[in-house]
Amino acid sequence: MTRRHLRYGAPAALLGIALLATGCSSNAANDAAADESPANSSSEEHAHEGDQRVAVSYEGGIAVLDGETLELVEELESEEFTRLNAAGDGRHVFVSTSQGFQLLDTAEPALTDLVVPSSAPGHVVRHAGKTVLYDDGASETTIFDTHDLAHVEGELPEAITHTSKNAHHGVSIQLEDGTLVTTVGDETSRSGAVALHAHDDHWDEVASSDQCPGIHGEGTAADEAVVFGCENGALLYTDGAFTKLEAPDEYGRMGNAFVSETSPIVVGDYKSDPDAEGYLLGSVALINTATEELNVVDLPENVRYTFRDVTRGPDDLAYILSTDGSIHVLDPETGELVDEFPVIDAWEGPTEWQDAHPAIAGTGGDIAYVTEPAANSVHAVDLTTGEITATVELDHTPNEFAVALGEH
Template sequence: MHTRKHHRLGSLAAMAAVTLLASGCATSSPASTVPAAGSGPASAPAEAHGRIAISHPGGISVLDGQTLKVAGTFGSEEFTRLNAAGDGRHVLVTTTAGFQLLDTVQPELTDLVVPARAAGHVVRHAGNTVLFDDGTGTTTILETADLAAADGAVPAARTYTAPSPHHGVSIVLADGTLLTTIGDTSSRSGAAALHAHGDYWDKSAENNQCPGIHGEGTAAGEAVVFGCEDGALLFHDGAFEKFTAPDAYGRMGNAYASGDSPIVVGDYKNDPDAEGYLLNAVVLIDTEKHSYTVVELPETVNYTFRDVARGPDGLAYILSTNGSIHVLDPRDGKIVNEFPVIAPWNGPAEWQDAHPALAVNGTTAYVTEPATNTVHAVDLATGKVTASEKLDVTPNEIAVTLGRY
């Protein structure tokens, strides 16, 4: 029997008034556009190569995805997080006011903010962009096409609020199923599957055997994987399945998935007392074979959560502290290629600290090098660096738009 969650489907009408970032947080500076020398607003609104957003202390820069030239720089908070909105042109900037929309085509850091007490994860899937507010436990479901056409007002949305606020994540599947995490301010235990019935959400499935649940990745066939502190949690065909790690503590915190591959690559940590944020193993979860395998990487391959991405042919790309992108085939866990890109680097003291990051768009990888304030573009077919641009700021986080407007 389904358990009814007596929660009325919400609309953002009550919060649809535009929220100005400057009025929402004392630490922010007014958003202002500073075009690069000799450049103005994007002249071609259908750039196939997309654009790149780079966060840096106190601001955000937008770069052309091909030349890496700076198209605009905007003032923001001291530390912001960046998430592609999924519409090919916008990035959602997580600030103390909420989720602020950055238009990479204009370019413009707009005044449009979806308010949140503690803006967290953003998930793009099946035509929806789903936002999670850690401070209230509220999931906001926006149609991605509405974000693409946003004209200054927060688009209409549906909402679901969890019983307790927590650091969580939600995703909406193609059939409308809402998968969302379960937890409170002190712990997280699993996930639930909910369905909208009229004005209410009904719970159809639940699993509370995933301590510290974190991250989400969707593989081929809409097989969704979450990370746990002792393994991983799979949702597929309406049911949950728990995978148990071979170590008593085997934390997977981030899932790197490709819609073309049944295999999810996860980061892996088996020592809860280990210092620093560098990792030297990955977990491979085959959602078709229902298998869970931990792969120890070569000694030269050490990475953080910012250094893994999926790319062509379902391959995984890992930016290591030796300065190379290592190409991993998830089908057997083997490193099949290595592309030297940047100088060797050390792991960060805190996860928020600027350290090299990796993002992939099609056959191009983008790598930040904070030590030299540089961004590089790499052709994943050849491993060659095709462009490099030195910035006036130290790059931290990176998000890439796909260039489909």
Template sequence: MRTSLARRAGLAALTTGTALALAACSAPATGGGTATGSGERPTASASGARVAVSYEGGILVLDGTTLDTIADLDSEEFTRLNPAGDGRHVMVTMSEGFQVLDTAAGTDGDPELTGLVFEADTPGHVVRHAGKTILYADGTSDTTVFDTAELADADALPEVETVEGVEAHHGVSVVLEDGTFITTVGSAEGRTGIVVRDASGTEIATSDQCPGVHGEGTASDEAVVFGCENGALVYRDGAILKLDAPDQPYGRMGNAYVSESSPVVVGDYKSDPDAEGYLLHAVTLIDTAAGTLDVVDLPEGVEYTFRDVARGPGDLAYVLATDGAIHVLDPETGEIERELPVIDAWTGPKEWQDAHPALVVAGDIAYVTEPATNSIHAVDLTTGEILATGELEVTPNEIAVARS
């Protein structure tokens, strides 16, 4: 099924079976950077969208069609941005926890970095699935869960459930439609795997065969993938499947890029633990239905970071590479179908937090940051046309889109 560049991994099935606890959980910001848009062609996909862009000490909120600045808000020096899942709000990682940014997408209101904060010791991953938003605190390993739709009332935090963690680690959790709770297992010494509990808190499966477990993604039929330093874990229908990377003992997948209408998960991939920098030149393709893991080497000169992959139209994968083009990859075949030139060629960051090009997708539109020119571009993924360019007075770092 894959190209000659693909390398097939071996697999081994694992299952088994630990307990669950529930409890409950609940500050403000404005300042320095503007954007001017060009190419104001309206599109159905971009209409009503708002784009949040972080920069050092602030967050811009841009119109998703024109890329004009609507608001410029003060924040902490470095923040991470994650869509909350309701098409309007963005979770901003601050020192006190996850602060709610109201982009006002789909409304006549003004964007606001609200005073609402989901308190968390070292806020980490944000997951959106099955109408829930799931927040993970690395400093405690606690998981906060709430109904995404309840964020609509911006005057107060929604009611939450807190699943108390066991040992603090950089982790992630997900809640499935039937209430199944899956979370990573680890400690300050390292991360080892996942544990699965049903809605009543009864452990139904566990695996400790995932060193350095990181990242999560849910594919079709609620097959959930977690990356490991030697492959990946797939949870589906009450069982955990371990997929070994073709490179051993180290073949790391750390981030999953998914479509909930496709069984194939695209992951990043690194086979040399001593490699310097953050540029990668291969991807993993995990078929959750077939139970296979392939590694596909990208063409020479095509490298990317964790910020540069997204799923989009046709369940395809879109990879923003160092040559400045978006490479359209078919996860079913592992082949690059076409290239869409967008920005100038770029080099990888010295540290992962450093500003470097990033890609997010909303509908048929990709938003691409270009820190070297302090700009952002909207690209029609169906035609390759650059629809708009926003010229910023600040250097863009992270990016998130809200679209009602």
């Protein structure tokens, strides 16, 4: 284990960024936010929407919006394509640029000069008071105390780092007891994950698994059960051991995990045809981490979504933003759709995963945010009623976005 004190990074040049992977949920509230994204960490507190900001990326810039009214607070210049990940401290967002993970202060607002250098910045995970960055270019994990990020002044706080043997598109999470769970792979393939304990100046391996081809994404459910997606199911880490959960199909890829830390059930995006064109999906994986079961639910023909279109919300339900323009409410306990809220106009799936297309991000409370690129708009939606509580029309087409929420 190494510690380093990170100081000012160079401002990001206005250049495009080359990413190593496709179809990652970077949104924090999909978590989420977001591969990660969200995409998808659920450590965010049930904050009052009026106390937060929403960062929205567009070609060449980032708009910072008021979380309650969605009024434009500030527009900031950035790069042609950036990815956004909440830092988990209630104030900052990490922006993936050509220089690395650049810190956006949504309170100022300002795109600061503070950068964690990376040739290929990847997933950001928030859990147990830690904000964990993963550098795909060097397979380096950087672990910040989330509370320290909230009070950053002039330089980034001290961080703990871990570097994997081979660079790959990966993700790491640190658990409450300090265990670091991180993916294993190289530039051509990914095979599984390893759990490590810090010991003086090194990390000791406590468990590992090579049974998760194409490992991607991460989510933490109730009782700190960690789930990763595989090309043939999912990989579960609980109580110091890995368990492989097989998909019902020969090829059954789960790429992103949408979780609630008060529910044992993980909702995963799911694809069973490796040759299917486009990025629209018609099934979800439901993983019960308590019973170690994986089931697949086929959605109705009118319900199609991408990796940006699922979030968790009130009562631990899942909310799927479909191409028909509605949010479809899924009960993970039964696998049944229990409600539908028309929100935006019908839309088509993207040609490339980076292309702007509708997305949804939860807040940990009743409100979720929905982007509508065709109308250059962002909407706030009450997930308990389907009411649109606020809308803003931007001068630019919204692409990715992140909610600056804090942890419990």
